[in-house]
Amino acid sequence: MILKQFSTADFSAFEQRYRAHFINSLSGFKSANLIGSQDENGITNLSMVSSVFHLGASPALMGMIIRPDTVPRDTLSNIKQTGVYTINHVSSDIYQQAHQTSARYDAEVSEFDEVGLTPQYLEGISAPFVGESLLKMSLAVREITPIKLNSTILVIGEITQVLVPETIINSDGFIDIEAIDSVAVSGLDSYHSTGRLSRLAYAKAKSKA
Amino acid sequence: MILKQFSTADFSAFEQRYRAHFINSLSGFKSANLIGSQDENGITNLSMVSSVFHLGASPALMGMIIRPDTVPRDTLSNIKQTGVYTINHVSSDIYQQAHQTSARYDAEVSEFDEVGLTPQYLEGISAPFVGESLLKMSLAVREITPIKLNSTILVIGEITQVLVPETIINSDGFIDIEAIDSVAVSGLDSYHSTGRLSRLAYAKAKSKA
Numbered sequence: 192m193i194l195k196q197f198s199t200a201d202f203s204a205f206e207q208r209y210r211a212h213f214i215n216s217l218s219g220f221k222s223a224n225l226i227g228s229q230d231e232n233g234i235t236n237l238s239m240v241s242s243v244f245h246l247g248a249s250p251a252l253m254g255m256i257i258r259p260d261t262v263p264r265d266t267l268s269n270i271k272q273t274g275v276y277t278i279n280h281v282s283s284d285i286y287q288q289a290h291q292t293s294a295r296y297d298a299e300v301s302e303f304d305e306v307g308l309t310p311q312y313l314e315g316i317s318a319p320f321v322g323e324s325l326l327k328m329s330l331a332v333r334e335i336t337p338i339k340l341n342s343t344i345l346v347i348g349e350i351t352q353v354l355v356p357e358t359i360i361n362s363d364g365f366i367d368i369e370a371i372d373s374v375a376v377s378g379l380d381s382y383h384s385t386g387r388l389s390r391l392a393y394a395k396a397k398s399k400a
Numbered sequence: 401m402i403l404k405q406f407s408t409a410d411f412s413a414f415e416q417r418y419r420a421h422f423i424n425s426l427s428g429f430k431s432a433n434l435i436g437s438q439d440e441n442g443i444t445n446l447s448m449v450s451s452v453f454h455l456g457a458s459p460a461l462m463g464m465i466i467r468p469d470t471v472p473r474d475t476l477s478n479i480k481q482t483g484v485y486t487i488n489h490v491s492s493d494i495y496q497q498a499h500q501t502s503a504r505y506d507a508e509v510s511e512f513d514e515v516g517l518t519p520q521y522l523e524g525i526s527a528p529f530v531g532e533s534l535l536k537m538s539l540a541v542r543e544i545t546p547i548k549l550n551s552t553i554l555v556i557g558e559i560t561q562v563l564v565p566e567t568i569i570n571s572d573g574f575i576d577i578e579a580i581d582s583v584a585v586s587g588l589d590s591y592h593s594t595g596r597l598s599r600l601a602y603a604k605a606k607s608k609a
Contacts (some may be wrong), residue, residue, distance in 0.1 A: 212573030219431025220584035383594035397568030
């Protein structure tokens with residue numbers, strides 16, 4: 192297959208929206224998560240993000256990138272106020288509602304109401320979970336770091352509670368997120384279901400694949 | 401479906417490998433990329449990472465997380481020496497070879513030779529691409545930031561060149577990575593092909609999904 196080469200000058204020449212689609216497609220498949228939060232007055236917020244990533248297992252840390260100029264700005268404001276938020280897997284049942292949370296609703300409007308998802312609470316955690324999500328967790332903020340290169344914000348949280356169906360946890364601790372139809376994202380707006388290829392053994396230098 | 405609740409104390413009680421599988425599964429689907437690099441003497445290195453993420457479109461920035469205690473340490477060393485690296489999508493054709501690069505080979509050994517992938521060069525770029533990969537890019541290092549919370553390293557690069565089949569670029573700039581069989585990763589070792597659900601329109605507050 193013939194590949195075409197694009198360089199920095201081409202990116203600059205792209206129309207802005209075209210560039211956003213193009214560059215956002217390059218990293219590969221992304222996670223699809225809803226971030227639940229609320230402000231000090233209890234107004235809930237829900238925002239779709241595809242930038243959540245694993246940062247470490249011990250302590251259990253998760254990172255995500257927030258762009259201050261886009262919709263999750265209420266999320267960032269809430270997280271700063273309360274120090275807590277939830278991450279909720281998006282499944283194929285709710286991906287259209289999840290995507291709709293990226294519309295620019297006013298701060299006093301709850302995306303839960305607007306898109307028809309159900310806030311759910313655990314005692315002692317002042318951030319809403321998504322009732323419809325089958326894998327979700329609460330996090331305590333540990334670090335909020337501005338990325339100077341482009342004014343995005345790296346938010347790092349420590350996982351405090353996890354809710355997951357016990358039936359999808361394998362004996363070695365692996366959680367089969369495909370079994371609950373968690374979706375993957377590519378680019379800005381493309382949603383994908385998955386099909387298992389395989390799990391591979393821990394790679395060792397002497398026994399090739 | 402009944403969900404089971406796990407808390408911080410449970411994570412601590414997990415056996416170390418069980419915890420790694422469990423926590424690594426929580427973020428959702430991840431990108432599958434091979435990082436190509438070489439040292440000042442031209443010894444090439446190739447390492448599988450699932451931590452590459454989109455950071456911004458203008459400038460075109462990509463982030464990735466490197467754990468200093470695991471295999472990509474040669475990658476980090478090379479990136480510091482030369483200031484350049486490549487990111488190469490992993491497709492279903494090569495995911496087993498890609499996974500095998502995570503074995504602990506000696507620094508003087510090239511993973512390209514060990515797993516049977518082909519180094520490919522563009523003039524002026526002192527890092528190897530993966531010949532078999534159909535979507536790949538070179539990056540110039542812009543920032544290397546230690547994450548104090550767990551001693552991982554955030555590497556941010558600016559994309560300088562992209563190689564991609566022109567036929568999979570949609571008219572709006574979206575690149576159909578499913579058409580070249582790019583895979584998604586879950587947990588530490590699970591590989592997945594994808595099936596498109598749909599692309600959704602830019603969400604607006606007045607027209608619900």
